[in-house]
Amino acid sequence: MTPVTLMDNQTLFRDISIFESGYTPDTIRYRDNQLQQLAEAVRPALLGGCPLNTVIRGPPGTGKTTCVRQIFAELEEMPRIIPVLVSCQTALTVFRVFQRIYQTVFRQQPPISGVSVASLTEAVCRELSRRNAALLICLDDANLLFHDHVLDQVLRSLLRLHEEYPGIRIGVIVIISDPRLSLYPFLSLSVVSVFRPNEVYFPPYGREEVHAILRDRVRAGLYPDVISPGVLDCIAAETVKGTNLRAGIRLLKDAVMQAENDGRTTVTRSDVAAAVQQITDLHLVSIVRTLKEDERLMLARIAALHQTRGGDMISGELFRALHKQMPMCYTLFFERLNTFRNRGLIDIYRPPNRGNTRKILLRYDAGQMRAVCETPE
Ligand SMILES: Nc1ncnc2c1ncn2[C@@H]1O[C@H](COP(=O)(O)OP(=O)(O)O)[C@@H](O)[C@H]1O
Ligand SMILES: [Mg+2]
Known part of the structure; x- marks a missing residue:
């Protein structure tokens, strides 16, 4: 039988790196179709043509980056195509995007001073001609470039290069990870x-x-019997209920760490619940930090009203109650409610047959919300 307590130097992880965000899984499940479509977009480049332009859409944690990484890893071996993965989380300007492209093509940083986007593209295009290779650029999380027409400018520059450098072959994969946003309003007609x-x-x-x-991660990363199928199912249920697979992998790791810190060799449902609570707290704190002082105060008041009056909050009543404590116009009140909704702090429903009335629901526990809002940074 497995001992139920751990010695000080023992761990439940066979390989903890399997739960880290940079880990690439051996098998990508349920994405054969998408991988196939991406391979088809790449194929023309391997035959001496242009890669097909592609837009990948899907909410966070659905395997978009993982699939592109997998395809790009296979392309690394091929001589006639150069794949470049640009994470727009870190490349937020036109210059940064081109800097990243240069860096990947030449495997070194561009010169520090006196470089322009035009000089970077010129160097890249000459190199492509010299190697007779196509360029395949993936702009990951490209919705982060919607501001100030950055994405439009990047695409415009890339898609026009063949005019200036005839024979150049370039394809672009754009990943949009916010399902609420459409790409086209952010592009000019000539780019589209x-x-x-x-x-x-x-x-x-x-x-x-x-x-x-x-289950694949459990098998690869943990010692046998650390997690029972029932507990794993509980984690899967929390993942689907909560945010996404990325958060689910983190929850799995945190639950195992709870058990480990407690000196036990198996994870229980209480470990999962504790890990959920811990992650929710951290998440809530990180969102509340992005609010302005007045917004935070208003959210704290809403949470307090929720505690005294119970969960059924109607927009008009809420406005009147808040107005007594912090005078503001209705437009501002509603703007802030929308901000809270967009950051995932509340839900706003319109009950049927009630005119303009809205029902406000908190996404987090009211007491917890109030405590976080009232804690100075
Ligand atoms: N089909 C899959 N099989 C195995 N692991 C996956 C799969 N899809 C996503 N993952 C894992 O989930 C996490 C999030 O995936 P990622 O590709 O970053 O999502 P996205 O780019 O859509 O936000 C990563 O740790 C990744 O390894
Ligand atoms: Mg991604």
Whole structure:
């Protein structure tokens, strides 16, 4: 029988790196279709043509980056195509994007001073001609470039290069990870008419799928019997209920750490619940930090009203109650409610047949919300 307590130097992790965000899984499940479509977009480049432009859409944690990484890793071996993965989380300007492209093509940083986007593209294009290779650029989380027409400018520059450098072959994969946003309002007509991408969709995973993906990680990263199928199912259910697979992998790791810190060799449902609580707290704190002082105060008051009056809050009544404590106009009140909703702090419903009335629900526990809002940074 497995001992139930751990010695000081013992661990439940066979390999903890399997739960880190940079880990690439051996098997990518449920994405054969998407991988196939991406491979088809790449194929023309291997035959001496242009890669097809592609838009990948899907909510966070659905395997978009993982699939592109996998395809790009295979392309690393091929002589006639250079894949470049640009994470727009860190490349937020036109210059940064081109700097990243240069860096990947030449495997070194561009010169520090006196470089312009034009000089970087010129160097890259000359190198492509010299190597007779196509360039395939993936702009990951490209919705972060919607501001100030950055994405439009990047695409415009890339898609026009063949005019200036005849024979140049370039394809672009754009990943949009916010399902509420459409790409086209952010592009000018001239860019849209040249871009003409194929679309590949990444739907959220269901509970069974999450369960199977997490089971792979458990097998590779933990010692046997640390997690029972029942507890794993509980984690899968929390993942589907909560945010996404990325958070689910983190939850799995944190639950195991709870058990480990407690000196036990198996994870229980209470470990999972404790890990959920811990992650929710951290998440809430990180969102509340992004609010302005007045917004934070208003959220604290809403949470306090929720505590005294119970959960049923109607927009008009809420406005009147708040107005007594912090005078503001209705427009500002509603703008702030929308901010709270967009950051995932509350839900706003319109009950049927009630005119303009809205019902406000908190996404977090009211007491916890109030405590976080009232704690100075
Ligand atoms: N189909 C899958 N099989 C195995 N692991 C996956 C799969 N899809 C996503 N993951 C894992 O989930 C996490 C989030 O995936 P990622 O590709 O970063 O999502 P996205 O780019 O869509 O936000 C990563 O740790 C990744 O390894
Ligand atoms: Mg991603």
